[in-house]
Amino acid sequence: MQVNIKQAIRLFFSNPSLDMVFIEAIANSLDADASKISICISIDELGKQETLKITVQDNGVGFTQERYGKFCKLLQVEDSTHKGVGRLVYLYYFDTIEVSSVFNKQHRTFLYNTSFDEANSNMVLEPIDSQEQRTILNFSNCTLKRLSSYNSILPDSLKRMILEEFLPRFYVYKEEGKEIEIDIELKIGKVKKNQFIGNRKVTISLNDLPVLKVEEVNASQIRMFEDMVLQYSIEKKENYVAPFIITALCIDNRAYKLSDIISSDNIPWGYELIFLLKSSIFNGQVDPSRQTLTLRDELLKSVKKIFRTKIANIIQQDIPSFKESNEKTRLSLSKSYPHLLGYFEDEEIGIVSRSKSLEIAQQKFLRDQKTVLEAEYLDGEKYEKAMDLSSRSLAEYILYREKIISKLETITNKDSEATIHNLILPKRSILKNNQNVTAIYNNNLWLLDNKYMTYTTAMSERTMQEVVEEITQGVEHESDPNRPDLAIIFSDNPEDLSCKVDVVIIELKKRGIKLSKTEEVISQLKQRATKLMNYYPNRIQRIWFYGIVEFNDEFKLSLKNEHYTPLFSKDTLYYKENEWYLSLESDIPYKVGTYILSIDAFIKDAKAHNEIFLNILKEGFKVSKVD
16 A cells, blocks of 8 residues: 655644654664664754754664564554654655665665655665664755754754653663663854854763652552552752753653643752653553644543642652742732632642643632523522622722722822823723623722712713713703813713712822912812802702822911811821802802812722722631632
């Protein structure tokens, strides 16, 4: 049966890395019982990928008739540890591979390319006097348009990659007393000035491998994994070197790396950690290209959990500083995401990345929300869960409030009034709660008082004419272009003209202005009250006025002389119930409550209310861990 090699390449290797060329070549050399492997990588100049050439030489048994016959047949293997398609990756990157193999006083040569066919190949087999065993693969005519990373040809990077890939096999060889040496050399024809990559050579020897400890793994909850063991090594190297971590399943004497088992976030610099999980059930559990694990998802999830738990116990014993770092991560997550307290996997905090811990907790939180929201009836247990979830959702919202307050705290006299405007309510905007429920999240009126989030209409820097139009629902009135900074209108039923409304007017002054400009806030508020009541007095029930300014002693004295009363606040807050006449003809004054508060009081009071609310909720979350 003939095989279309080009089609087979696309089928088994959709997007392999150049690393796989080296991995497959080394795997074949090791299968041939080679003890010495030499890899030479040459390129005329970095950036000229078309000149890339690779030579791999080993002292293995070579392409005997039996091994050559297997090479010519795809997917014909004798055991589950071999896939029979790895050599196709050569042709993904190189058009031509010249093979020269000396064995049993015979010399076999042939070209391996996309038109290779055993029946019609250019293979030559001839006798030779040499007693040596030697196989050489020359890769040329590179099809790469560019290198995705120079690490793919750097000897130091390749050494690390090869160790990660073949650690299980190397340790078997070490236990059996075998010797393996792999030389990797990079030759660059022209090295440019100031180029940090140059000619380089490294060697891999089994003597470089750390001694592995072995521990049995309790996997009784998964019956088929009763033979599971963990081989591991924890070594302290140089303090200024980033942590080197390998976590992998041992599959067919190769390592299948699981990158999401442990994070380097909490591992101190200078440590080298190797964790290899072995079980007979893993054998053959990869696809033909060895790029994808074929374990069922539910089994893989259980394996990862067992793997992490075992690693966590070992690291806490062997790295003293890990526990302290782990606690810092735990406290950081609790502070940043208090609404998820009880949802974090305590045994995995510090083992997986901080973002992974957060992702797991959020998924559990969303799962519980879905369970409650989709329930047709809330029994006792679901009712308690609903109460807990509503508190957590509220806490999450309060966390966003903290960010807004933090932004306000950065405001200086260099910032304009517009900066505060837009944080409370975007300028020139009109929000209607009765038309859009989500409008409640499009403003930060809670900075003044939570009750203002139940507004009917909120308006930022709109004309008095527009404010009155909203109050009067389109009834005729005089026009007035004068603008309040913020206006908020409340009503039980805004469509009912017989129903009176409450109005909140807010005036803002930026930091660092003169006293005369600061004092304008009181006269502006008075003018707003007079105009509003004259326009439509029978429609307005109450008016609240807020002046938000920067205080100094002169302004405090001015308020004192106006008989304003200081109120409790984290900074400065004054109140007065003013009696303002609507006109010269009026005999009865209109009473208007007026608050004058400092910008700092505006920020600090909101922060204090927010913190108290959040702390109360957080205490409730600490009671028990969520299942």
